[in-house]
Amino acid sequence: MSTTSSPYRGYRFPAEIINQAVWLYHCFSLSLREVELILAARGVVVSYETIREWSLRFGRTYANSLKRRRPKPDDKWFLDEVFVRIRGKLHYLWRAVDQHGNVLDVLVQSRRNKKAAMRFFRKLLKGLCYVPRVIVTDKLGSYGAAKREILPGVEHRRSRYLNNRCEVSHQSTRRPERHMRRFKSVRQAQQFLATHTPIHNHFQLRRHRLSASEYRTARDRAFTTWRDATGTALVG
Template sequence: MSTTSNPYRGFRFPAEIISEAVWRYHCFSLSLREVELMLAARGIEVSYETIREWGLRFGRDFANTLKRRGPKPGDKWFLDEVFIRIRGKQHYLWRAIDQNGVVLDILVQSRRNTKAAKRFFRKLLKELRYAPRVLVTDKLKSYAAAKREMKLGSEHRQCRYLNNRCEVSHQPTRQREQQMKRFKSSRQAQRFLSIHSRIHTHFQLRRHLISASEYRTARNCALAAWREVTGLAQVS
């Protein structure tokens, strides 16, 4: 967020309420109406439709800023795709993470053939501006064909079980898909999941791998970064 202008100017509610509504919606498996109820319990009367608009207007800026502020992505990419239903039709959500569990990018497509794999590779390479040292995927042949056609020199490891960490990273999306009942269009799914993946991942600190004191330190750092990203550090 820019420190030279106030992105909240003209809004009825202050930055603290708007940013907390966006945080609760994307950090936890809550519906818009549940966030509305939680705010109402604090005496804040705001409709779920307003919260939806906040999520669209501010969520993308928050997610993009978190992405820029985050550590440099790793050189080992894990790729996977799962099907999602959009208006009753099957689509595929392509996801890439690095060895640290950081979501590199996602892409919603209607196919999972070689053309779709190449499109996802191009999106990753354009955004990250470097090729990975190692690619880890399942045994979908489209990955190997796309890598060969694009002449990527990365080592390619194809194994069902090596790719478990990327499969696990789909779980928050599955929870969201069930909570929202369905996505209305591929564009809406792409827009929402791009925001949700970045914000949700920012607060997933792999607690089972660190001690309690290390977790508290990491949690405080994540919350401090969120306050800076949303402009609350300047407000306070």
């Protein structure tokens, strides 16, 4: 981002503070008040409502920038859906990950029928602009019906056990959902998760598969990409 059109222009706090607040909120699944406390310990006095505004104003921009910079996902995709309650009504969070656990996209819908599955497939393919070699799902019939129309040439594996990789990825959603005392609307849920997922996912580096030096290198690379994506690479 150029200095002449900086998105941080006019804000009382510098870009580094805004960047840090949004990063803490989404990377560690903290509550707004917990982020406020962490910043206060560092001498930054800012209210949790301001942090909320920063997250709404900059979070989606950060997330989209990270998505543009991420490497091309692998060709084996895992799809799954879990229920979320919004104002007492049951909805479904659809999620797709690649074979390394990188989240590809999420979508909140009120149903999990064929129409809902097709809508998720179209959103997923529009964002990635290519088709996978294999998709892995549970035995929900909606996946097969949608796949036959939208991805007829793609191999489809169905099993309640093969899809554990995607089911585990939902855990990062449950923690902030509890902090927020459940989502207040479908729009709020979709907006938050579309921001939270890419940011949280960007810093999940599969440390258990890396040596200490490899992990530090991957972590430094992740922070470099983060600073570039948030327009703070030249600040320091």
